[in-house]
Amino acid sequence: MNFRENIARLQDFYLLSIKAPAGIFRRPFYFREMIEQMDYMGTGSLFIIVLVSLFIGMALSLQISAELSTLGLKMYTGKLVGVSIIREIGPVSIALSFAGRVGSGMASEIGSMVLGHQVDILRVHGVNPLKKLVTPRVVSAILMLPILTVIGDAVSLFGGYYIAVFVSHQSGSFYWSQIRDIMDFKNIFSGIAKPFIFGYFISCISCYMGLATRGGARGLRKATTTAVVFSTIVIIVADFMMTRALLLLLGESV
Amino acid sequence: MIEFQNVTLSYGNNGVLTRVSFKAQFHERIAILGGSGEGKTTILRLMLGLVRPDEGKILIGGRDITELSESELKDIRMKFSIVFQEGALFDSMNVKENVAFCFREYANYSEDQIEERVRELLRTLGIENAVYLMPEELSGGMQRRVAIARSLAGCKPNMMLYDEPTSGLDPLTAENICKLIKELSKGGPPDRMGFIIVTHKVTDAAKVAERFLYIRNGSIIFDGNITELKKTNDAELRNFINELYVAEQCS
Numbered sequence: 206m207n208f209r210e211n212i213a214r215l216q217d218f219y220l221l222s223i224k225a226p227a228g229i230f231r232r233p234f235y236f237r238e239m240i241e242q243m244d245y246m247g248t249g250s251l252f253i254i255v256l257v258s259l260f261i262g263m264a265l266s267l268q269i270s271a272e273l274s275t276l277g278l279k280m281y282t283g284k285l286v287g288v289s290i291i292r293e294i295g296p297v298s299i300a301l302s303f304a305g306r307v308g309s310g311m312a313s314e315i316g317s318m319v320l321g322h323q324v325d326i327l328r329v330h331g332v333n334p335l336k337k338l339v340t341p342r343v344v345s346a347i348l349m350l351p352i353l354t355v356i357g358d359a360v361s362l363f364g365g366y367y368i369a370v371f372v373s374h375q376s377g378s379f380y381w382s383q384i385r386d387i388m389d390f391k392n393i394f395s396g397i398a399k400p401f402i403f404g405y406f407i408s409c410i411s412c413y414m415g416l417a418t419r420g421g422a423r424g425l426r427k428a429t430t431t432a433v434v435f436s437t438i439v440i441i442v443a444d445f446m447m448t449r450a451l452l453l454l455l456g457e458s459v
Numbered sequence: 460m461i462e463f464q465n466v467t468l469s470y471g472n473n474g475v476l477t478r479v480s481f482k483a484q485f486h487e488r489i490a491i492l493g494g495s496g497e498g499k500t501t502i503l504r505l506m507l508g509l510v511r512p513d514e515g516k517i518l519i520g521g522r523d524i525t526e527l528s529e530s531e532l533k534d535i536r537m538k539f540s541i542v543f544q545e546g547a548l549f550d551s552m553n554v555k556e557n558v559a560f561c562f563r564e565y566a567n568y569s570e571d572q573i574e575e576r577v578r579e580l581l582r583t584l585g586i587e588n589a590v591y592l593m594p595e596e597l598s599g600g601m602q603r604r605v606a607i608a609r610s611l612a613g614c615k616p617n618m619m620l621y622d623e624p625t626s627g628l629d630p631l632t633a634e635n636i637c638k639l640i641k642e643l644s645k646g647g648p649p650d651r652m653g654f655i656i657v658t659h660k661v662t663d664a665a666k667v668a669e670r671f672l673y674i675r676n677g678s679i680i681f682d683g684n685i686t687e688l689k690k691t692n693d694a695e696l697r698n699f700i701n702e703l704y705v706a707e708q709c710s
Contacts, residue, residue, distance in 0.1 A: 233564075322547035325509050329541050330614075331533040332564055 214417065221339060221416070222409045226347070228333075228340035235341050242345035246307050250353055257302050258295070258357035262364025265289060270373040280375060283383030286365040291387070291396040295358040297444050300403035303350055304436035308411040311342055312432035315415025316425045324416070334416070343408040350404035351397055358396065391455045399447055406443060407436045460484060461506065461618075466515035468501060475501050477677040478515070483670075485538070485617040486648040489655045490668035492699065497674045499657040500544070503620045506655075507539060508532040540616035544623040546606035548594040554581070554605050555590045561612040580608045584639065600632035607639065619643065619654040625663045637666045661700045673699070 266286050273279040315338055318324050327334045362384060369375045414432035418424050452459060461483045468476045475498045483489055491499045504510045505517055508524045516523045519535050527535065548557050558577045562568050568576065581587045584604045589597060597605065603624055610619065621640060625633035644654050644667075658664050664671065671688050673681035673696055681688065681696055689704070691697060 317550075321545070321550070322543040323549055325504070325507075325543065326541070326547050326549075326609075328509060328529075329507055329536050329539070330561055330564060331536060333529070 218413045221335065221413050224335055225339040225343040225409060228336045229344050235337055238341040239345055242341045243349055246345050247349040247352060250303060250306055253302055253306060254299055254353045254357045255360050257298060258360040259364045261294060261298050262290060262361030263368045265294065266365035266368035270369060279373060280379055281383065282369045282373065282375060283380035284387055287362060287384045287387045288392060290358055290361045291392050295361055296354050296396055296399040296403065297440060299354045299357040300350065300400060300440045301437060303353065304407045304433055304440060308407045308436045309429050309433050311408065311411035312415040313425060313429045315412055316418030316428045319416060319418045320421065320425065339412040342412055343405065346404035346408035347401055351400040354400040391457065395451045399444065402443060402447060403440050406439045410435050410439060460520065462518040464516040466505060466512045466517060468512045474677055479679055481672060481679060481682060486651050486653040488644055488653055488667060488669045489672065490664035491655060491657045491672045491674060492659065492661060492664060493674035494659060498677050499674055500622050503541060503622055503657055507536055507541065537614060538617045539620055540610035540614060541620040542603065542606045542610050542622065542624055544626060546602035548602060548605055550594050553591050553593050557605055558608045558612050561609060561614060565614065580612055584608050599628050600636060603636055616652060619652060621654060621656040623658055624656060625658065625660055633663055637663055641667050661703050662706050665703055
């Protein structure tokens with residue numbers, strides 16, 4: 206692919222990223238598709254998110270209490286687990302799981318519709334594929350990922366609690382009091398702002414890759430893989446940039 | 460009126476069409492013949508504005524569609540309806556939902572009205588029993604019929620476009636699809652709904668079409684009726700339509 210094509214693709218992606226969320230403010234509204242997507246993304250991802258979050262919470266608690274016990278500070282496990290989960294690990298790990306499950310699904314579904322001429326059929330019948338296929342997915346991802354993140358964070362904290370109390374033999378009430386202490390506006394805002402952005406990026410990248418699918422089964426494989434790889438990279442880079450920006454915004458010193 | 464003026468298209472370094480020019484009326488019954496990968500389907504896609512040519516003009520009803528935006532193309536596309544190869548049915552929807560799709564998009568029908576109209580359309584095409592089946596449960600012939608039903612639902616096109624409508628079908632089913640295509644285009648010009656059928660099956664094209672275009676290496680080599688087609692001096696084209704001579708001899 207030459208330089209000109211790359212620029213053209215970047216421009217297409219840029220337009221999709223703007224037009225897709227803006228589509229929710231203009232008729233026709235595809236509420237049925239949106240509900241379907243929310244169900245697929247939210248309910249469908251719940252089990253995997255709970256499972257991943259539970260084990261991340263437990264592993265983190267195990268590691269932190271092991272490190273702190275050498276310093277005689279293992280009673281602060283709850284505080285460290287809470288901040289790590291709510292501000293960083295929760296949003297990122299859940300977004301990565303979401304990209305693996307939902308992002309690949311979006312890219313392959315739209316890609317197979319492109320290859321099967323179903324997207325052409327939409328265009329022929331005067332239906333804007335961006336509004337019918339992309340807008341419901343982008344809006345659903347923006348709404349569902351934060352909800353999944355809140356659920357995932359809660360499960361991780363319970364996982365951390367289990368390890369702290371039953372393995373590391375700490376006080377359960379002290380663990381929760383530590384968690385309550387870190388539940389301030391800054392931490393909650395930092396943790397909850399990220400999934401909105403991650404959901405937006407994952408859905409835009411995956412839908413774009415799906416719509417750009419060319420070249421049969423091999424093209425579909427490439428589109429799906431690229432969607433997940435790009436989403437993963439963007440999540441990690443965006444996380445760093447947002448962390449930096451939020452620290453500045455919230456007036457926290459580094 | 461549809462007019463292609465020196466249309467050239469290539470995908471990367473691969474030339475697909477080279478200076479293709481022809482004119483057609485909406486009521487005409489046209490077959491575009493040619494081998495695989497010669498750019499037959501691309502002509503249909505260009506006609507609908509799904510791809511834009513590198514050079515040349517495509518005039519539909521006097522408007523150059525190569526200059527139009529996606530929203531402006533909506534009116535042009537309403538003049539046509541297309542049945543893609545394999546049907547291109549929405550595989551996550553059953554037959555009823557596939558056909559109802561256009562009713563839902565175009566008109567404010569109630570669910571009862573949609574159900575009634577879908578059944579009526581499916582009855583006309585002889586597939587009423589398939590109403591709740593999923594696309595993968597349908598035979599090739601039924602998929603094409605559902606695709607035709609969907610293309611006719613909620614709109615009245617001036618011209619139908621068929622992309623290889625009989626490929627992969629047994630002779631009997633292909634015959635039935637040809638009859639259906641002809642039936643939908645009944646009546647006399649200029650009021651009837653014409654069609655362009657893209658196919659490499661010459662005998663099927665001969666059953667339905669009145670005008671034939673033959674494409675080779677991205678250019679139109681032949682344009683004429685069935686008598687002229689049979690009398691062509693082009694050796695390669697004679698070879699391509701050989702089955703037509705065989706069928707004639709058999710009959």
